[in-house]
Amino acid sequence: MADFPIFDLGAFERATPEEKTRLGETVDEICRKTGFLAIAEHSVPTDVIEAVWQSARAFFDLSPEEKNAARAPFPGYPYGYLGPGTEALAKSKNVDTPPDLKESFNGGPLAVPAGMTDGEALSFCYAQTIWPAGPEGFADAWKAYYRAMEDLARRIMRVFAVALKLPEDFFEGFIDQPISALRALNYPAQTVAPQPGQLRAGAHTDYGSLTILLPEPGSRGLEILSPEGDWVSVPPVPGAFVINIGDLMSLWTNDRWVSTLHRVVNPPPEEGGMDRRQSLAFFHQPNWFAEIRCLDTCLSPGDEPRYQPVLSGPYLMGKFKATVTAKAS
């Protein structure tokens, strides 16, 4: 996709109100088409990125036994190591496929908010992250990156508010106790042919407000469904994060903005499947009890909301549990 949009976040933050409105209009246009864009000038320190990237790589290079020592203790548990064969993302769209060709390490919020007593919230999104014994420094690097992503997501939500012609701090009350998850993904080199219909990540939409993705520099494989209905590659954008909006933004905007279907395809057979790929995905998710309902500004006179309101946490939990494979259970 030669014209993949790149948004300069620093320039937006320094802009006058008039310029912000204009930049917001370009973001609105992107989110109406695909909701995928690159974020440049994000000011996330390179050493924070580098430390988590190398820690994740070293973790995935451990033996299966070492990785399994940090595995999620039962199927549907969201955090810790999820080994090969345990998830099929297409199932979140009711499409039955073989498991995705990947493994992941997952971590949740760094603290439980004071006064949180909801049993489902405590046992799902506030469940303990199962930290691995090594590599050294893994948890510290992870937490530093998680915090940087929480901050970046909050800044991007301000851009979204402006793009929707809302006050810049409109979303604050929905995202001040976010239940986001960070996931490091490893798509191993493929030494055996995939089963029919088996991908690195099956076609899905993301469930939350927005996803901040850091793909392996220079790597390929991530594809999005264009408004014309074609699968198109997302190009690597050096130094930038790729972001995309999730289901809750389309619910909030009554489908003005699209939560675009995307997938990660296998390396071309002529490369022998040897192209290992790593990525980091931060799934920003509003507060457990945030009620997401159609925004008044997204309803023209005579329009009806297309969706029933949902609560952020239970919605996420339902989607996540739908992707657990038979192997995991």
Ligand SMILES: O=C(O)CCC(=O)C(=O)O
């Ligand atoms: O690894 C990637 O590039 C994308 C993964 C993804 O879309 C997801 O896990 O939701």
Ligand SMILES: [Fe+2]
């Ligand atoms: Fe995704």
